[in-house]
Amino acid sequence: MWAMANRLRRQVVIVVGFCVMSSQVAAQQLPAELQQAWQNTKLSDSALSLVVKEVGGPTLIQHNATVPRNPASVMKMVTTWAGLSALGPEHTWRTTVYTQGPLSVDAQGSLQGPLYIKGSGDPFFSVPDLWNLLRDVRMRGVKNLSRVIVDRSDFGQVATDTYAFDGAGDRPYNASPDAMMVGFGASRLVFQPDPQNKKWVGFVDPPIAGMRVDNKVEWSNQRCPGSPVVNTQIKSAPNGTTVQASGTAAGSCGEFSVYRLTMGQEAFFNGLFKMIWKELGGTLAHDISAGKTPGNAQALVWHDSRSLADQIRVINKQSNNVMATLLLLRIGNQLNGSGATVASSENAAVRVLQSQGIDTSGWRIDNGSGLSRQARVTAQGLSQMLDVIWQSNYMPEFMSSLAIAGVDGTVRRRLRDDEVQGRAHLKTGTLRDARALAGYVLGSSGKRYIMVTMVNGEGTAAVRPFDDALVKWLAEQ
Known part of the structure; x- marks a missing residue:
């Protein structure tokens, strides 16, 4: 009886072991x-x-x-x-605007020395955030800037070729990281329906100087099948950037938008800064450059990110x-x-x-x-x-x-x-x-x-x- 039981136990162990080893x-x-x-x-x-x-x-x-x-x-x-x-x-990220030493502005609103902007790589820093930051600068009497220096020193060399992964370098999912990224570095291409003329009217937001849309999206009278598909090509030239848009969209879909990377992060920030500063009534004598914030710089205004x-x-x-x-x-x-x-x-x-x-x-x-x-x-x-x-x-x-x-x-x-x-x-x-x-x-x-x-x-x-x-x-x- 016990011998038979022992044999059965050994057989069970063997079968179970085989099942475990052969299990897919x-x-x-x-x-x-x-x-x-x-x-x-x-x-x-x-x-x-x-x-x-x-x-x-x-x-x-x-x-x-x-x-x-x-x-x-x-x-x-x-x-x-x-x-x-x-x-x-x-934890939060802080984007800070500095002046070289204590704030010094003359009667015409001209800032003495450069304006420094130190980016921290805030992942969710947006166009409205930058607008509010620069408005705060204007509220402190600053109107005329001689130089703007952007400090990205929190990071080393981190820029990537947006076309390297899959060739779709204008798609926001391929955006390159940047310590002074704004709005993911993406432009919104807006297409408004013109039913009377059966065509689409396209424009870009934000309207950075030198940016234009070459709109070849065709009008369709069919029932809206879902989000329209628009093909884009980015053409850069010394005098600006052109977004060539093509495809077909049903008029019944109504206004729609697509997002594209139209330029590098640094160029996007520079164009955006100039656009907003001009809208706020400010002037900029020279171009925007990269550099480091000096040790004696004084924080003027700042923006703290979402947690x-x-x-x-x-x-x-x-x-x-x-x-x-x-x-x-x-x-x-x-x-x-x-x-x-x-x-x-x-x-x-x-x-x-x-x-x-x-x-x-x-x-x-x-x-x-x-x-x-x-x-x-x-x-x-x-x-x-x-x-x-x-x-x-x-x-x-x-x-x-x-x-x-x-x-x-x-x-x-x-x-x-x-x-x-x-x-x-x-x-x-x-x-x-x-x-x-x-x-x-x-x-x-x-x-x-x-x-x-x-x-x-x-x-x-x-x-x-x-x-x-x-x-x-x-x-x-």
């Missing part, structure tokens, strides 16, 4: 409905990294968890958490690339000092994460946005980070930055079923050859789960139904 999604088998969803993707098992675990509890599913993969925009979770934990939710807690909501919910990179550079600047670069800031962020016990083996944060072919993380490391976040005092601030399933952000049109809508806080990642989804799911039992899924290679778009099925399954647990 190893560690613990996927539930049947998830196995079918994965098989339907027709993707190779080797392309997938997956971790599912209870918050602060056991791992439920694990596959290729230590393989470094490109997480696409899920990398923003890494950057925003490193920033939030290192700098704190109330970091507010800014990471934009970064993660809207998946804003350049804001993420500027946050990474801020980490480097605040931890290492002036002259921050992407490389030095990446090292600073990694040190922050490692100090929390997060395994960053094989990681490459790169520019911090995920808009990179070189970026790498592991599913295991990400799941560790999400566990650390949940135990942190800053968990509520971070959670509020993630997109809510079926409600807002990049998952507002996904996971709208009653059993899952509002029950998951997620970050998506999408590149041509990479898909990722990570975050927290609240199960019907009241348990909270961490999930990280990443797929790299050809045909990765096929993983979306599997990812959605995984979220729904967790919401039902």
Whole structure:
């Protein structure tokens, strides 16, 4: 009797061991409905990294968890958490206007000496913010400027070729970081319908001198099919910049806008400054130049940004690339000092994460946005980070930055079923050859789960139904 029982035990152990070793999604088998969803993707098992675990509890599913993969925009979770934990939710950026020594203005409103503007890389510094800052300068009696010097020394060489990643260098998602970035450096192209003449009237906002729209967008009488698609080409010349716009738009769509990068960040700021200063009744004798603020300069006026807690909501919910990179550079600047670069800031962020016990083996944060072919993380490391976040005092601030399933952000049109809508806080990642989804799911039992899924290679778009099925399954647990 006992001998038979021992033989049965050995057989069970052998069978279980074989199942674990031969399992396609190893560690613990996927539930049947998830196995079918994965098989339907027709993707190779080797392309997938997956971790599912209870918050602060056991791992439920694990596959290729230590393989470094490109997480696409899920990398923003890494950057925003490193920033939030290192700098704190109330951290702000200050953009300051200085004069050389105490303010000295003559009877005509002429400022003695240069006007300095020191940028700090505020990710959300806007055109209205710059207008208000310069209005404050005018309110202090300054009208005539001899020179304006822009100080970008918080950063080192960080400018990028906006066409390098995918050739779409005029698209705002490719914007280059800059310590004095305003409005992401993007121009708004506005198209107004003229029903009487059946044509579109185009103009650019802000109306920087030398900027014009060559509008060849054609009128259509069809029913509006959705947001019009406009093709653009940017033509730069010594006398200005021309945006050539083409395509077809239905008149029934009404007025619409598209955003484009029409010039480099430095040129955009210079043109914007001159436009606003002129609108405010000021004059500028010489051009704007780059330089450093002297030690004896006196702060005249300044603008404090929205808090970091507010800014990471934009970064993660809207998946804003350049804001993420500027946050990474801020980490480097605040931890290492002036002259921050992407490389030095990446090292600073990694040190922050490692100090929390997060395994960053094989990681490459790169520019911090995920808009990179070189970026790498592991599913295991990400799941560790999400566990650390949940135990942190800053968990509520971070959670509020993630997109809510079926409600807002990049998952507002996904996971709208009653059993899952509002029950998951997620970050998506999408590149041509990479898909990722990570975050927290609240199960019907009241348990909270961490999930990280990443797929790299050809045909990765096929993983979306599997990812959605995984979220729904967790919401039902």
